Amino acid sequence: MSRKRISAPALAAAGQSPLTALSGVGPAVAAKLTERGLGTLQDLWLHLPRSYEDRTCITPLALLRNGMSAQVEGQVVAVERSFRGRPMLKVAIEDDSGGPLVLRFFHFRAAQVAQFAHGVRVRVFGTAKLGPTGLEIVHPSYRVLALGEEPGLGQTLDPVYPLVDGVGPATVRKLVGQALDRLPAEAELDIVPPAWLAQLGLPSLRSALLTVHRPEADTDLAALAAGRHPAIARLAIEELLAHHLSLRRQRIALQQHAAPALDGSGDGVARLLAALPFQLTGAQQRVFAQIADDLARPQPMLRLVQGDVGSGKTVVAALAAMLAVQAGFQVALAAPTELLAEQHLHNLRGWLEPLGVSVCWLAGKVTGKARAATLAAIADGSAQVVVGTHALMQDSVVFHDLALAIVDEQHRFGVHQRLALRDKGARPGSVPHQLVMTATPIPRTLAMSEYADLDVSAIDELPPGRTPVQTIVLSNSRRDELVERIRHACAQGRQAYWVCTLIEENEELQASAAESIHAQLAASLPELQVALVHGRMKPADKQAAMATFKAGDTHLLVATTVIEVGVDVPNASLMVIENAERLGLAQLHQLRGRVGRGSAASSCVLFYQGPLSMMAKSRLATMRDTHDGFVIAEKDLELRGPGELLGTRQTGVALFRIADLARDAHLLPAVHELAERLLQGHPALVERVISRWIGSAVRYAAA
Structure with missing residues (x-):
């Protein structure tokens, strides 16, 4: 019997069906899901697990190790309730291979205690940790088995989804399962011609979604978690394609407008070039x-x-x-x-x-x-x-x-x-x-x-005469050395910046504020003129301080990151950045660019407060090792992600649900090729791809 093919509009309606169509979703649950950005079946299809639990096998207790997540089964051999201090329930289980394993509960009801009668069999899932008396699992998920009951094992790994406020994990898992049961067949779900994706070694969209939500026990979970699995690549490439097509569509629409043709007739450009004091x-x-x-x-x-x-x-x-x-x-x-x-x-x-x-x-x-x-x-x-x-x-x-x-x-x-x-x-x-x-x-x-x-x-070329800036990473325990270095530089006629990340003291962040640093440096360097600039000053006072520094009447300028852009003082050859570990690479690079603008050898000191996180260590090392802004930008993207790098909330740049620009950079050439093929040969599919991933959201690509 031939299978009736679902039309594109019908398919779109299937994915866009509201979640109230699912069992167990009333107005209250629907509202909570909507707050999390989950409003349609398609939203649940793309609500990917953050991890998985393997309930496809039973692990003997003798093979359980510290830090291991596993499903075990055993008989209750001891139960202990304690009300000294914090209420606690401890249940010890054993199996034929050994034990005991302690199940520890801090939140429990009397009915739960009654379940754990001596000799009762329980099936347990959780992460084993080393406790005072051996391995234990705190607040495991468990099931008390009836006499003679032999429940089957899972056929696939169980997904663990990101938390949704007000909706329990089990409910989210059940709802995603219902949504997946309503997935259309492959031929109806795929928009991009399957043969094109097969050439890239990628599965169908239906297969990719089922793999991600219901992976087989032998699935490479490390590849899934790292985004290297073909199933993740299949989802990411279509999302990247949708955003690329959206931007291309905006560009095409803009090109339909006219603009004044500025043909260059006249001698204005030649006169300007001739008047410039540089080539x-x-x-x-x-x-x-x-x-x-x-x-x-x-x-x-x-x-x-x-x-x-x-x-x-x-x-x-x-x-x-x-x-x-x-x-x-x-x-x-x-x-x-x-x-x-x-x-x-x-x-x-x-x-x-x-x-x-x-x-x-x-x-x-x-x-x-x-x-x-x-x-x-x-x-x-x-x-x-x-x-x-x-x-x-x-x-x-x-x-x-x-x-x-x-x-x-x-x-x-x-x-x-x-x-x-x-x-x-x-x-x-x-x-x-x-x-x-x-x-x-x-x-x-x-x-x-x-x-x-x-x-x-x-x-990508700096004007001639610019000297490379030496970048030094220094612990704030060497503050006195740094003050002497400033004294020496200013005595030779140079000027310096000392950049702070806060205006007022904040003990919690352990960051030194501009106002207190200004007072300290003015006291330590009485022979120097030390000025202060921060964003809360009156504009006239701020401009006056900057003008005095630029004129060379101020030796040392203590400032917040207000000087990140736009300040050009060629005589300033030393930059100190306080609490450099708190700033991103792009901002550090911008600040460093305020020195090295003249012919004198310049230095930038990245002053840090330990201990450093791994990300902070990586940022500071990158700054020390390279001056190439494009290398720094690539590293910044890798460390921070595109949303933070671009200032997503201000720009309208969409955050990706699945794609990761740093991780998926290798997919972009294929994305461009797919876009060209769709625009040239299948323009009707373009709107469907954009609609699936972006919907009716306006992209301000022409802005």
């Missing part, structure tokens, strides 16, 4: 050529320029801005902090205003008549280049003719803010070009996945 590096020339080629097209540019600290991204942005200005359009440059925005303002005014280009400033502290005048200049077009912070995205800011939106350190902006800036230049059927810059090098893995909608350029 562009080969990398800067290459990246600007790519940008100029993009801007000359009547479709919107969407390009990411990444470059290590000090690689010279701002001058490339200035050249791009000149292309727009000489064509009669406006440019907006947004930076996440006033400090960084003002650094850009200073550079752009120095380069562009002598050439007759109007550069204006808009930030939260621009108020009253000054703000009104700036808004009017933006609206009538007399403000040709507008530099600012989040204030640029406000509704009151109306551009006359915005053609290029530049966003620096884009991962620090919210998605809606970036969209708001782009929309400032939107006209019917037309949007401005977008240039995104970051000094946080993006690992190739992330660039291939989360930035699949952007063209990516890398300024």
